[in-house]
Amino acid sequence: MVPNPIGPECIRVTKVYDWVVLTNRDRNKVQIPEECFAAIEDARHDGNTITATCSEVVGTRSCDFIGAIPANIPTVPGAQIVSLAFHVHIRVQFFCNGEPIPGCNFVVPVSFMDEVILCFPEGTEINCNIFDVQCTVVLNQMLGDMVVLDVTMCKDVQVEAEVKLEVEAKFCGPRPVIPIEEDGFICPTPRFPQQCPTFFPTLNCDCQGSADFTGEATISVREGGIGGLTTGQLDLTALVCDQCTLSGSRIQVTFLDTLGPTPIGTPDDDIDQSFTFTASDFNQPVCDLARGTLTVTGTGTITPAGGLPENAGFTLTLTDLDPGGDTATLTINGSSTMVMISLTEGANPGLEVEVGDCERFPV
Structure with missing residues (x-):
């Protein structure tokens, strides 16, 4: 054979x-x-x-x-x-x-x-x-x-x-012509149209992750230089490269500030620091699977209580360390509003974080 x-x-x-x-x-x-x-x-x-x-x-x-x-x-x-x-x-x-x-x-x-x-x-x-x-x-x-x-x-x-594409397969032809030593015209290598990489095809990811938390949390919110630590009801959902596709990513945050003293007190207790945030564009995530971490950056829209929506950049870092070591850190920087959310499984019961590998071409 x-x-x-x-x-x-x-x-x-x-x-x-x-x-x-x-x-x-x-x-x-x-x-x-x-x-x-x-x-x-x-x-x-x-x-x-x-x-x-x-x-x-x-x-x-x-x-x-x-x-x-x-x-x-x-x-x-x-x-x-x-x-x-x-x-x-x-x-x-x-x-x-x-x-x-x-x-x-x-x-x-x-x-x-x-x-x-x-x-x-x-x-x-x-x-x-x-x-x-x-x-x-x-x-x-x-x-x-x-x-x-x-x-x-x-x-x-x-x-x-x-x-013409190179793939893992069997059979092909024709083979390259064996050159003959003589002077003459050499045909150039064929050039194919360049792909439009920004919107088709959908980019695959090397890793994927998710985070979910609903409950009371203490976070830092500063608007126009005013604010600081505050406690309220936080609802955070993050999907990064869902099904290993960058377009399957989303981050949604809703925070309802509890007016009055926080557990550690702030000078701005009477300020409503509630806000919502929705991510719209994601860069490729960077993962260290040996340590169970994923970091992704991008842009979105943050809307403070009583304010107008503003463009903002974000950085999300997820750590998946079982048992009991899950963490999620999200920073949001808008033109006037800055947010720091740092959640740990110990301080924030109910936090769920998953980080995993992606196989671009599953066997």
Whole structure:
């Protein structure tokens, strides 16, 4: 038997640079043919019941690429605003007391125009298609010899390019040409379009973590330089790289200050230091799994009691040391509000912290 071990192999594939699904729903006014409209009016005049159906004509779906312009959005560099046109033909059938009306079976075109932000680097192509069409005739909105169609269209849009990838697999070809020692032109190495790394595909993580706490806690809150340690009801939920995906991260904090002296007293006991915080952007976390720690930074929005929302940066450090050694530390720095939350399993019963590894390509 010829050996065929698994090893690095080269394959030619269609790489997906971006992928979105779009849905359109609209009401289109459609002209009823003259012969059909006369038959409908005669049937109604005689007191008959008129109904109608509409359905997609099989084989009429199409999509056209119109053009693209730079999106000029700082948070998604390299993005393009892509214009697309989607077309389908719809068959309309009218009935009188459940029986088809002669001359009232006709086909009309329906089109939708879409603009969508995509990672669309030079050298890639748009591959779009319609994968579902639903239609209803709105009989209570007949406008003279016009009938209204309620059409829903579901579309799939991908940005693609043919590339060569190195993978763990078997078989490949062709092999590199063995060079012949002679002067002449040497073909350059093929260059493929660069990926848009900021928003597609979703970044994987090397590690993941979570923290959850609800209960009384003493934290530090300073607003405009005023404040300090205060005690209140804290609700903290943190998920970092949930399912090993950076986009699956979230941090939500709600703190309700208990007015009056704290256990150790502060000079600002009569100040309401309540706030809420929601993280919106996350950087890749850094983990030391031997010590059970995860640290992640990013930005979000903090809203102090009676104040306006303000942008803020955050740093979250989680330590998973069982039994009894879990800790969670969160610092939030806004333009006028600064928060320090330091929780330990001993001082804050109910604190749950988990830190673990991520396998990018599970076996």
